[in-house]
Amino acid sequence: MSEAPRSRRSTPWPPVDTESPAPHPDAPRPGTKLAVHYDQCFGCGDVEGGLHMRSTMGEHALVHSQFAVTEAHQGAPGLAHGGLLACAFDEALGSAVGNLLRRPAVTGKLETDFLRPVPVGSTLFITAKVDGVAGRKLYASAEGRLGAEDGSVAVRARALFVEVGFEHFTTHGDPDALTKFRQTPDQINP
Numbered sequence: 001m002s003e004a005p006r007s008r009r010s011t012p013w014p015p016v017d018t019e020s021p022a023p024h025p026d027a028p029r030p031g032t033k034l035a036v037h038y039d040q041c042f043g044c045g046d047v048e049g050g051l052h053m054r055s056t057m058g059e060h061a062l063v064h065s066q067f068a069v070t071e072a073h074q075g076a077p078g079l080a081h082g083g084l085l086a087c088a089f090d091e092a093l094g095s096a097v098g099n100l101l102r103r104p105a106v107t108g109k110l111e112t113d114f115l116r117p118v119p120v121g122s123t124l125f126i127t128a129k130v131d132g133v134a135g136r137k138l139y140a141s142a143e144g145r146l147g148a149e150d151g152s153v154a155v156r157a158r159a160l161f162v163e164v165g166f167e168h169f170t171t172h173g174d175p176d177a178l179t180k181f182r183q184t185p186d187q188i189n190p
């Protein structure tokens with residue numbers, strides 16, 4: 001296969017003026033294995049059929065996540081489903097925002113570039129970072145490499161997270177949301 005294009009993007013990123021993202025003083029130190037943020041989360045929780053993503057804080061405010069692609073994640077014979085890959089990036093990006101900034105936020109916009117097919121049996125090594133902060137708007141980006149931290153780039157993603165109050169979860173989700181977050185050991189939410 002020919003080399004994937006370096007970029008298919010024409011728009012600047014972040015799309016607005018931002019401040020540099022200062023990591024929260026309580027952000028996990030490099031090398032820390034990051035906690036599951038909610039044990040029923042499809043991305044990182046121990047949910048049957050979930051993605052079972054695990055993440056680690058890296059150097060230079062990078063968050064490293066791995067997504068092991070199984071037969072349950074197929075969209076075409078032997079290949080990962082693009083929507084599930086987007087899900088994996090939502091999780092990895094959210095983990096970067098949540099752990100580095102420690103501000104409750106939800107995904108407002110998520111865009112993905114699928115550069116190479118991702119086969120069943122492969123592991124996607126995703127590196128995510130926070131690119132900028134503009135008030136409640138938190139911008140993050142990530143790339144996923146096939147098979148190793150220095151493998152070929154297969155997917156790139158970028159996202160806008162919007163900071164919300166904790167009532168977002170109790171009003172729109174479950175009135176017991178805060179209790180349920182807290183029941184997840186070492187969670188980073190409220």
Ligand SMILES: CCCCCCCC(=O)SCCNC(=O)CCNC(=O)[C@H](O)C(C)(C)COP(=O)(O)OP(=O)(O)OC[C@H]1O[C@@H](n2cnc3c(N)ncnc32)[C@H](O)[C@@H]1OP(=O)(O)O
Pocket residue numbers: 037043090091093094095096098099105106107108109135136137160162164
């Ligand atoms: C560790 C954690 C890992 C978590 C990983 C998983 C994360 C998730 O999947 S979260 C679930 C999916 N996301 C959601 O359900 C969010 C649903 N959407 C919402 O609740 C709302 O639209 C919400 C909160 C994003 C924004 O609403 P609201 O609080 O009223 O703010 P609003 O004024 O509309 O937007 C705030 C700013 O963001 C901008 N914005 C919001 N959405 C977008 C968008 N899609 N594109 C561009 N800009 C946007 C607005 O233009 C606005 O900008 P400005 O302040 O400059 O005017």
